[in-house]
Amino acid sequence: QVQIVESGGGLAQPGGSLRLSCAASGFTFSAYAMRWYRQAPGKERELVAGISGAGDNTNYADSVQGRFTISRDNAKNTVYLQTNSLKPEDTAVYYCYARVIDGLLLKDYWGQGTQVTVSS
Numbered sequence: 599q600v601q602i603v604e605s606g607g608g609l610a611q612p613g614g615s616l617r618l619s620c621a622a623s624g625f626t627f628s629a630y631a632m633r634w635y636r637q638a639p640g641k642e643r644e645l646v647a648g649i650s651g652a653g654d655n656t657n658y659a660d661s662v663q664g665r666f667t668i669s670r671d672n673a674k675n676t677v678y679l680q681t682n683s684l685k686p687e688d689t690a691v692y693y694c695y696a697r698v699i700d701g702l703l704l705k706d707y708w709g710q711g712t713q714v715t716v717s718s
């Protein structure tokens with residue numbers, strides 16, 4: 599079955615960095631785009647970044663453009679989110695997401711999330 603597990607969150611100071619990882623299994627990883635979302639307390643979940651299956655196309659939310667970098671290692675079935683120049687408003691639970699064909703259906707899969715807190 600499909601499993602998605604995030605790691606790498608924690609406490610960072612403003613201006614600091616964290617590298618988030620998302621390990622996936624149960625599907626042909628390289629065939630699917632992957633996305634990072636985040637959800638801050640009291641706010642809706644928002645798309646942060648996405649990457650194509652081959653890793654040759656990426657997209658970012660305006661709020662993180664130039665500060666965050668999404669990448670993937672298909673040999674390790676892992677997608678990463680390098681977060682630099684962190685701001686307090688980046689504080690949120692970060693989720694990894696994939697939409698995967700399961701039989702004849704497209705299904706949405708989420709990880710459990712990893713908490714990122716930016717504070718001095």
